[in-house]
Amino acid sequence: MREILIVAVVFQCLIESKCQILPKNIKKCHYGDSKCIIRSMNDVIKHNPRGIPAIGMKPTDVVDIQDVELWNNDALGGVWFKFRLFNQVNYGFENTTITQIKGFGREPTSTTMEIHGQIPSLIHKGNYVTNGRVWLLELNSTGESYSDFQNFRFSLKLKVITEYRNNTRYLKIYELVPLVNMKRWILWLEDFFTENSDLTIYINRVFNENWLQFYNEMEPTILRAFKDVFTNMIEGIFDKIPYDELFLQSDTETEIEK
Numbered sequence: 289m290r291e292i293l294i295v296a297v298v299f300q301c302l303i304e305s306k307c308q309i310l311p312k313n314i315k316k317c318h319y320g321d322s323k324c325i326i327r328s329m330n331d332v333i334k335h336n337p338r339g340i341p342a343i344g345m346k347p348t349d350v351v352d353i354q355d356v357e358l359w360n361n362d363a364l365g366g367v368w369f370k371f372r373l374f375n376q377v378n379y380g381f382e383n384t385t386i387t388q389i390k391g392f393g394r395e396p397t398s399t400t401m402e403i404h405g406q407i408p409s410l411i412h413k414g415n416y417v418t419n420g421r422v423w424l425l426e427l428n429s430t431g432e433s434y435s436d437f438q439n440f441r442f443s444l445k446l447k448v449i450t451e452y453r454n455n456t457r458y459l460k461i462y463e464l465v466p467l468v469n470m471k472r473w474i475l476w477l478e479d480f481f482t483e484n485s486d487l488t489i490y491i492n493r494v495f496n497e498n499w500l501q502f503y504n505e506m507e508p509t510i511l512r513a514f515k516d517v518f519t520n521m522i523e524g525i526f527d528k529i530p531y532d533e534l535f536l537q538s539d540t541e542t543e544i545e546k
């Protein structure tokens with residue numbers, strides 16, 4: 289009796305599209321089949337830079353970021369300054385290749401999920417405001433900031449909880465911890481010293497020659513920004529598509545065949 293009911297419900301879903309179902313061209317995999325899941329994810333990313341609203345997938349070709357204060361030093365020696373970014377946009381997420389995943393099993397809450405990937409070039413554009421003092425120089429400027437994170441690699445560790453809606457499991461992210469690294473960070477801050485373009489060029493050169501040191505100092509803030517970006521990308525899909533809808537349901541399939 290129970291089986292018949294399940295089959296009936298599944299058919300109801302299929303025929304009347306009452307349930308949220310993945311578009312047919314998205315390949316479903318068995319729970320935990322990493323190889324298949326990676327291939328399917330990469331396929332979806334590659335063919336849908338504008339996202340798929342029906343499944344909660346946001347655009348990846350243009351990704352907005354919330355304003356951040358990257359730097360707010362206490363006065364130290366002759367240097368202090370505040371540095372804030374706004375109107376920020378990222379380009380290049382559409383070229384993401386997922387390289388490794390963990391989890392995505394039948395019981396997603398029992399293990400940490402992981403998603404690892406790489407992007408050949410992640411471009412970040414924004415406007416900055418800075419003010420402060422660098423030795424004798426008064427700093428008070430605003431301008432455009434351009435960054436290129438080359439060979440950008442990321443890994444995300446996710447912990448999820450399940451939420452039942454109409455007896456269907458949905459996932460909710462309750463923790464997402466990103467780690468990122470890159471081969472090089474190229475940065476250009478336009479008009480850093482408004483009155484002195486030589487000094488602007490010089491400062492930009494100093495930054496680019498020492499990007500890793502700057503990066504290390506700013507890493508906590510940068511990771512918080514990436515945490516928001518990745519959470520926003522993933523939670524939309526989890527919220528829209530029942531978790532089990534993402535996978536092949538071999539049990540019900542065989543029941544239908546009978």
Ligand SMILES: *[C@@H]1O[C@H](CO)[C@@H](O)[C@H](O)[C@H]1NC(C)=O
Pocket residue numbers: 379380381382383409410411
């Ligand atoms: C993404 O890849 C395409 C194809 O290789 C390339 O034309 C485009 O510039 C890349 N996007 C970014 C932001 O690098």
Ligand SMILES: *[C@@H]1O[C@H](CO)[C@@H](O)[C@H](O)[C@H]1NC(C)=O
Pocket residue numbers: 419428429
């Ligand atoms: C920075 O420049 C703006 C606009 O030129 C001015 O309104 C502001 O008072 C200046 N701030 C400081 C700390 O000099």
Ligand SMILES: *[C@@H]1O[C@H](CO)[C@@H](O)[C@H](O)[C@H]1NC(C)=O
Pocket residue numbers: 453454
């Ligand atoms: C639950 O099912 C009812 C009746 O089919 C439907 O009206 C409602 O929108 C569903 N709720 C959710 C959250 O899917």
